[in-house]
Structure formats: C-alpha cells, structure tokens
Amino acid sequence: MSGTVRNQRTLKQSVVLEGVGLHQGLPARATIYPAQSDTGIVFVREDLGGKTVRAHVGNVSSTKSVLSTVLSENDAEVQTVEHIMAAATGLYLDNMIISLSGPEMPILDGSAINFIKAFRQAGIVEQSSPARLLAITRPVSFIHGNKEIHAEPSSQFEVNYEIDFFGKLVQDFSFRLTKHRFQQEIAPSKTFCFASDVEKMQAAGMAKGGSFENALVYGEEGLLNPHAQTFENEFVRHKILDFLGDMRLAGAPIIGKFTVKRGGHAFHTRFLSHLISENLLAEIEHEPVYQESSMELALHWA
Ligand SMILES: [Zn+2]
Numbered sequence: 001m002s003g004t005v006r007n008q009r010t011l012k013q014s015v016v017l018e019g020v021g022l023h024q025g026l027p028a029r030a031t032i033y034p035a036q037s038d039t040g041i042v043f044v045r046e047d048l049g050g051k052t053v054r055a056h057v058g059n060v061s062s063t064k065s066v067l068s069t070v071l072s073e074n075d076a077e078v079q080t081v082e083h084i085m086a087a088a089t090g091l092y093l094d095n096m097i098i099s100l101s102g103p104e105m106p107i108l109d110g111s112a113i114n115f116i117k118a119f120r121q122a123g124i125v126e127q128s129s130p131a132r133l134l135a136i137t138r139p140v141s142f143i144h145g146n147k148e149i150h151a152e153p154s155s156q157f158e159v160n161y162e163i164d165f166f167g168k169l170v171q172d173f174s175f176r177l178t179k180h181r182f183q184q185e186i187a188p189s190k191t192f193c194f195a196s197d198v199e200k201m202q203a204a205g206m207a208k209g210g211s212f213e214n215a216l217v218y219g220e221e222g223l224l225n226p227h228a229q230t231f232e233n234e235f236v237r238h239k240i241l242d243f244l245g246d247m248r249l250a251g252a253p254i255i256g257k258f259t260v261k262r263g264g265h266a267f268h269t270r271f272l273s274h275l276i277s278e279n280l281l282a283e284i285e286h287e288p289v290y291q292e293s294s295m296e297l298a299l300h301w302a
Pocket of ligand 1 (some may be wrong): 190
C-alpha cells in the first residue's frame with residue numbers, strides 16, 4: 001500500500017471553553033492544553049485533585065452511557081465527552097489534555113462547532129512522531145435487537161447512518177471524513193431530544209442543562225425550536241457526530257466503511273469493544289487516502 005504517514009498533532013497553546021453541563025446542569029469549564037506525542041486524549045478532574053481519565057473505550061461506563069458517553073478511571077468520572085472527541089477526530093488532533101472544573105464537558109451550543117473554532121483559535125502544530133491509525137481488517141456485522149452496525153475495510157472513514165424514531169423521524173445520511181466536510185456538514189449539528197422524554201430525563205437527574213438553544217427538541221407536531229436548526233436532516237448528522245466521537249475512543253482514528261442503523265452511545269461503544277476483542281482493528285503504517293486536496297487545505301487552513 002502506498003501513501004504517507006501523517007505526523008501526530010496537538011494544539012499550539014491552551015484554550016478555555018465555558019458553559020453548562022447538559023445532563024448535570026452544573027457550570028462547566030474545560031481548559032484544553034497541548035500534550036506531548038503519544039499522550040493521546042486525557043481528561044483531568046481539577047475538582048478532584050487532578051485525577052486523570054483516559055479517553056479510551058476500556059473506560060466507558062457501560063451502565064451510564066445511554067444519553068451521553070461517560071468515562072471513568074481512577075475513581076473519577078467525566079460525562080458527555082463525545083462532541084469534543086468528534087472534533088478531535090475531525091481536525092486530526094492526536095494529543096491533548098482536557099482539564100475539567102467538574103464532572104461534565106460544557107455542552108455549548110449542543111454541537112461540535114465551538115470546539116472546532118477553539119482548536120483553530122489555539123492553532124494546531126505538527127509533532128515529530130508518526131500518528132497512529134487503525135483500520136477495519138475484515139467485514140463484520142454487529143446486531144442487537146433493531147440496532148445494527150456493519151463495517152468493512154476501506155481506505156478512509158465513511159459512514160451511512162440511518163435513524164428511525166417511531167416511524168416519524170426517519171433520516172439517513174452518508175458522510176466521508178475530511179476536515180472540510182466535517183466542519184461543513186457534521187460539526188454544526190446539534191444534539192436532540194424528544195419533548196415527551198424531557199420530564200422523565202429531568203426526574204432522573206439528566207438533561208438539567210438542556211435548553212431550546214443547545215438541543216433540538218422534537219414534539220408531537222415536529223420540531224419545537226426550528227430557530228436552533230442548521231440542517232433539515234440535522235438529527236442524523238448529529239448521530240454521525242456522536243458515532244465519530246465514540247469511535248475515537250479506540251485511542252486513534254479508525255478507517256473503514258460503516259453502515260449504522262438506529263445506534264446510540266451505548267451501542268456504538270459496545271461495537272467498538274467488539275472490534276477490539278475480536279481483533280478486527282489493525283494498526284496500519286501507511287495512510288492510503290488521508291491527504292485532502294490542496295484546494296481544501298487552501299480554503300480552510302490559510
Ligand atoms: Zn451528541
């Protein structure tokens with residue numbers, strides 16, 4: 001296989017993002033620092049004396065990762081990590097320390113676009129070591145009830161995602177990862193919920209930081225807050241954002257062709273654990289199609 005190896009990347013300087021946590025509703029500040037080669041992505045709980053939680057699927061809390069992805073390690077927990085993980089994938093960032101003031105990432109506007117803006121504001125630097133890249137080695141189907149993920153080898157990350165909520169909210173979208181396409185087509189898509197679930201979630205201590213500004217809310221008659229919507233099929237685009245973020249918990253970006261039907265955080269991360277335990281991922285040394293066209297680079301990195 002011919003191709004070049006990309007070098008690892010991190011931020012040029014630190015950047016701070018402040019807001020509220022989607023589920024716990026607490027003020028949330030994330031300070032994102034550059035990190036040495038081979039650090040990976042590591043969360044730090046400032047409020048717990050600097051306990052660290054590595055962004056890895058082995059740390060996913062399987063019982064809690066339903067509405068958001070929750071990681072726990074060293075007696076510390078971090079919640080709603082999926083959107084910053086997706087942004088890291090989208091900008092090919094390999095190493096950073098995400099220092100949190102509390103248990104949850106700030107939800108910001110419910111999408112990944114503010115992480116992208118913050119990373120670009122901080123600047124991105126190339127490091128001296130080659131980046132790791134994982135590839136799907138053979139076709140696999142992972143099915144549980146009506147949820148399905150099918151994967152096969154590919155020279156890039158591509159996904160077709162399908163959602164079907166009650167036969168009413170049905171969308172599908174295909175996406176192939178490049179920095180340009182991620183920023184344009186996926187990063188601005190907001191998280192969403194159903195009006196009928198809001199009371200139940202809040203009674204269970206979740207979605208306390210949710211609002212009409214940071215989540216699309218779908219009611220009996222359709223979307224209740226169209227002013228917050230960017231794309232007509234934003235729900236499925238956000239599912240792709242979540243899938244990208246969850247798959248980044250492999251510890252490195254993955255290439256492969258994925259077909260996902262009715263997935264969610266718990267199912268995505270169970271699938272990723274399956275890929276690892278069944279040896280369906282292999283580290284590759286050459287990236288067959290990873291370089292973007294020079295036009296895209298000129299447009300977005302000038
Ligand atoms: Zn999400």
